Amino acid sequence: MFNFISPEDWEFAVKVIQKEFLGAIWDTLYITILSTLFAILIGLPLGIILVTGDKKGIRPVPSFILVIVNGIINILRSVPFLILMILVIPVTRAIVGTSIGTKATVVPLVFAAFPFAARLVESSLREVNPNIIEMAQSMGASPLQIVLKVLIPESVPSLISNATIAFTTVLGYSAMSGILGGGGLGKIAINYGYYRYQTLIMIFAVILLIIVVQVFQTIGTKLAIKSDKRIKN
Amino acid sequence: MITIKDLSKTFETKAGQVEALKNINLTIEDGDIYGIIGMSGAGKSTLVRTINMLERPTSGQVVINDTDIGSLSDKELRSYRRKVTMIFQGFNLLMQRNCLKNVCFPLELAGVPKDEARQKALKLLELVELKDKAKAYPAQLSGGQQQRVAIARALATDPDILLCDEATSALDPKTTNSILDLIRDINKKLGITVIVITHQMSVVENICNKVAILENGSIVEEGTVEEVFANPKSDAGRRLVYPDFNEETIGENVLDSNTHILRVVFNESDTATEPIIAKLAKETGIEANIIYASTKSINNKAHGSMLLTFKTADELNEAIKFLSPVSGITIQEVTKNV
Ligand SMILES: Nc1ncnc2c1ncn2[C@@H]1O[C@H](COP(=O)(O)OP(=O)(O)OP(=O)(O)O)[C@@H](O)[C@H]1O
Ligand SMILES: [Mg+2]
Numbered sequence: 001m002f003n004f005i006s007p008e009d010w011e012f013a014v015k016v017i018q019k020e021f022l023g024a025i026w027d028t029l030y031i032t033i034l035s036t037l038f039a040i041l042i043g044l045p046l047g048i049i050l051v052t053g054d055k056k057g058i059r060p061v062p063s064f065i066l067v068i069v070n071g072i073i074n075i076l077r078s079v080p081f082l083i084l085m086i087l088v089i090p091v092t093r094a095i096v097g098t099s100i101g102t103k104a105t106v107v108p109l110v111f112a113a114f115p116f117a118a119r120l121v122e123s124s125l126r127e128v129n130p131n132i133i134e135m136a137q138s139m140g141a142s143p144l145q146i147v148l149k150v151l152i153p154e155s156v157p158s159l160i161s162n163a164t165i166a167f168t169t170v171l172g173y174s175a176m177s178g179i180l181g182g183g184g185l186g187k188i189a190i191n192y193g194y195y196r197y198q199t200l201i202m203i204f205a206v207i208l209l210i211i212v213v214q215v216f217q218t219i220g221t222k223l224a225i226k227s228d229k230r231i232k233n
Numbered sequence: 234m235i236t237i238k239d240l241s242k243t244f245e246t247k248a249g250q251v252e253a254l255k256n257i258n259l260t261i262e263d264g265d266i267y268g269i270i271g272m273s274g275a276g277k278s279t280l281v282r283t284i285n286m287l288e289r290p291t292s293g294q295v296v297i298n299d300t301d302i303g304s305l306s307d308k309e310l311r312s313y314r315r316k317v318t319m320i321f322q323g324f325n326l327l328m329q330r331n332c333l334k335n336v337c338f339p340l341e342l343a344g345v346p347k348d349e350a351r352q353k354a355l356k357l358l359e360l361v362e363l364k365d366k367a368k369a370y371p372a373q374l375s376g377g378q379q380q381r382v383a384i385a386r387a388l389a390t391d392p393d394i395l396l397c398d399e400a401t402s403a404l405d406p407k408t409t410n411s412i413l414d415l416i417r418d419i420n421k422k423l424g425i426t427v428i429v430i431t432h433q434m435s436v437v438e439n440i441c442n443k444v445a446i447l448e449n450g451s452i453v454e455e456g457t458v459e460e461v462f463a464n465p466k467s468d469a470g471r472r473l474v475y476p477d478f479n480e481e482t483i484g485e486n487v488l489d490s491n492t493h494i495l496r497v498v499f500n501e502s503d504t505a506t507e508p509i510i511a512k513l514a515k516e517t518g519i520e521a522n523i524i525y526a527s528t529k530s531i532n533n534k535a536h537g538s539m540l541l542t543f544k545t546a547d548e549l550n551e552a553i554k555f556l557s558p559v560s561g562i563t564i565q566e567v568t569k570n571v
Contacts, residue, residue: 135325138285139339139390140314149341154329229370230328 028184039113047121100181164220240293
């Protein structure tokens with residue numbers, strides 16, 4: 001397919017890149033960061049309930065609550081993102097006022113990402129040594145104190161790694177959302193690459209996506225390691 | 234005073250019921266260093282965990298100074314737990330907090346103002362000789378140092394009782410001794426009652442004044458350490474006091490049914506040095522065969538014990554007659570089952 005790249009294509013691509021890419025990168029970061037934040041905001045308490053509310057947890061809750069939370073998470077996680085985007089259009093309209101554009105993309109992304117974030121939080125918190133939780137109980141810690149002073153602080157490195165995973169996953173989804181009128185690099189890749197056969201522009205968009213993932217993954221990994229006091233010196 | 238009354242604990246597991254504790258009765262006086270010793274799976278951890286209700290007993294009571302701990306509300310129980318603190322085999326420090334903040338942890342839980350907590354924590358780190366490690370993280374400390382931090386943390390809320398669940402089992406002998414010395418100091422200086430769970434007789438000998446032996450969920454023997462050491466009445470007790478004494482190490486032929494065995498326990502250090510066995514031979518003509526001998530230091534006093542065999546019952550009886558009046562020793566005829 002590269003044979004089809006003519007000098008005119010090059011020229012066009014350079015023009016598009018100059019005109020649109022800076023805005024697209026900004027949009028992508030904006031969408032991804034905002035969606036990840038909302039997803040964590042919703043996912044964190046759900047993950048905490050899943051761990052602490054467990055039959056053997058520090059503050060068991062009625063089992064129907066866990067059944068409901070688990071059910072919602074599992075259902076949302078099993079719906080393919082493309083379909084989820086269509087399903088939540090009414091919700092998006094109700095919240096943002098429109099179902100296309102940069103802001104509107106955030107809604108389906110949050111729906112796709114918060115169940116994932118909840119599971120990641122759950123797995124991070126479950127890694128905390130149960131003996132340490134028992135120690136806290138033996139010192140008279142209340143369930144809330146255990147969450148705030150033990151579970152979360154002790155799993156910070158793992159939470160950071162998992163937040164990075166969530167971020168890169170949302171970034172991938174956000175690119176997909178270009179199909180339904182979402183903004184950012186995904187939109188450019190689809191509009192020019194898929195609809196107008198401008199392969200060059202598509203490749204460029206993909207390379208930028210890869211770079212963004214690399215940068216954030218590297219930062220996330222470094223932060224996780226740096227925050228971990230179990231590592232000597 | 235801690236009184237444990239008719240306490241039982243049964244775990245429901247998929248494989249069926251596990252009776253971890255069976256009708257335990259125990260009294261621990263203020264200021265005691267009370268040892269609870271037993272083999273793995275005997276129920277020691279379960280027992281000590283009922284004292285702060287980390288484990289709810291199936292039946293029975295834990296009463297501390299007239300308060301039935303099982304009847305406390307959640308909130309009351311949390312403030313009670315500040316007075317009955319615990320140290321663990323695995324130290325259980327918060328790995329993402331430095332030592333100072335680890336010691337501050339129980340004070341934070343209790344709502345003590347930050348500055349006050351810090352001052353107190355520093356003082357306690359000084360007590361455990363780790364002031365220079367205040368800013369270090371647990372991963373940067375040795376096991377012994379980590380346990381010292383855990384001890385400082387356990388003392389932060391001025392407890393009346395300190396529970397130690399295998400607190401030295403993960404440490405080498407030298408470090409074990411230094412931790413035990415620290416616990417003894419704390420008991421003396423601060424008057425804190427200490428309950429020590431262990432599977433090592435040496436730990437009990439080293440610091441405890443009283444001991445209970447736990448086997449299969451029941452207390453089979455209890456008393457002062459001297460009593461139990463001098464004259465273990467239960468099989469479990471004998472196995473603990475004479476860990477290296479069994480048919481394999483002695484040789485089965487010595488222990489055949491015709492052998493007559495006498496246990497001699499030296500309770501005072503000065504008799505231990507007297508050559509009474511030589512005297513026995515010289516004055517009665519009976520030659521005793523020493524098949525086992527050991528000396529131990531309990532609370533800094535030397536205690537020796539010896540097993541003698543005789544060829545005939547007559548010789549045995551004559552030896553008993555000869556040794557009975559000797560002061561500072563206890564003698565007892567033993568059956569084949571030492
Ligand atoms: N939560 C539990 N659920 C089921 N069974 C349990 C539980 N905790 C303890 N047990 C059982 O109760 C018995 C006593 O256990 P416990 O931990 O008190 O022994 P221990 O004397 O402390 O042993 P160790 O020296 O190995 O620590 C064991 O048979 C154990 O399997
Ligand atoms: Mg145990």
